[in-house]
Amino acid sequence: MGNKKLITIAMSLFLASSALAGCSGGNNSKNSGAPASDAPASSEEAVSTEPVTFTYYNFQSRGKDVMASETTIGKKLQEQTGVDFKLEYLVGEADTKAGVMIASGDYPDLIAPEDQIDKLMDAEAFIPLDELIEEHGPNIKRVYGPYFDKFRHTDGKMYILPYSANQGYIGDPNISQGAFWMQRSVLKEFGYPQLKTLDEYFDLIRQYKAKYPQVDGKDTIGFAVFAPADTFYNVQNAAMHLAGFPNDGGVTIDLETHEAKVVAGTDNIQKPWIKKLSEINAEGLFDAESFVMNKDQFMAKVTSGRLLGYFAYNWQIGEATNNLKAADIDEKRYAPLPIVYSADIKDQYVDPPAFVNNRGVGISVDAKDPVRLIKYIDNLLQEENQILVQWGEKDVTYSVDENGRYFLNEEQQKNRDDTNFKLSYGFQYFEYGWPRYGSNSLLTDGNSYGVGNQPEVAAAGFTEGDKTLLEAFGATTFSDYFSDPDDRPWYPAWSINLGQGTPEQIFSQKSDDLQKKYLPKMILESPSSFDALWNEYMGEFNKLDKATYEATMTQKVQDRIAGKW
Incomplete structure (x- = not known):
């Protein structure tokens, strides 16, 4: 089983940076699309290359603080523009950090x-970008122009450049978003059954744990949800996926009426879903540390060989599974499964095409040189630099065949799976968190913008274990055995801005607080207490103004369908 390898990998994750493996803003539909047809724009004015250093802060924990020029990508961009960045990432609580920024005005x-x-917008922390883009942003206009009206503020101005805007479209051969994941050794043990329902999923884990109660002298862990306070949405979102809905945040939206209904309660x-977790917890199948372990601890369990199944989004913990793949421990890797409550439910784990308008990058009111900053972003959006931040350098981090198709050779693929390489080269810092093409975009030459979406890369990256599993499931890619997404022109509803201090925002916050208080109790206490706790939870929940929230979300969804973002 390669137990020494497993221990080594698990220990290394405690030392590794807590960098995210992907993002939630990408689109994962399997629908095809045409490549972007517009040629990359270039500014006619000379761009200064006078050396200057700016500060960049990201409210995600993507990696250690570093100078951009210490990475290969950051150094190349510095050579083009003269601009360097002190890159800083969240440590601790996001609310606290934002509060300190706002209070200090720094x-x-x-x-x-x-x-x-919303907090930073209300504090007027950002400058409007309209004039800067008009005067200095030909590439910004090329990439974001069709989307401008989707991310204007209520005053009609643009303050944030969203993380991505699709240029053409190609589907994702893998599952980079949410799923119920199962260790492949479990599926292999029982002949690769195609599981559909939650009961079937837990029954297989139950049987395997009974047969193999320990790994390396430690108890086998049946199932976990990666749901500490900052990712508690995992335990919340799983319920809507089980009911056949995609991740629209705290609501489900009817495909015909477009009515938004709150999932909580x-x-x-x-x-x-919560009752089922209570039941498996009583059996000893649920990891009680799900609500308190940090990311490194969770990923250590993923790589230990002890954890049989979990719910999480793949971009949250991809580096752990990449390490298992790099170590050639295939049977301890995980397969994504489209689990739902009952066999008659159509799964909707694969995202439909989306535009996320409330995540991105803004220039602050304290910026030393907004013109230089907007020029840097514009330069970043030249297609050659979009290739750089995703693919890197030709014949170094990717190769090109005689037909002009991009691919990764064995060494290049190995580097892609190496977190330390991604940090030092700069992929971890620049492939997400900056204005960019959407993950499912096509380059002007027809290659995929996202490396993982390139068919040649996906096919070459499949291990023998991958191929065995896919053959057993009658599929050629992992997304093949998930249902195609239904059309949702508003998607995702979680990107709808409610505004600070509004009745809707207050409802959302209080609803989350109640769920964080009661759901773990219902799961971890005796099943005999479940009904009483549920009734207590609902008694508190029913005091909230759910009706106003649902009416507002319904209206905003319908506005988006009508083209009013």
């Missing part, structure tokens, strides 16, 4: 605010 030059966007969506 802001970095560039800020990627993540879920602190529902007898048919949230309750059966």
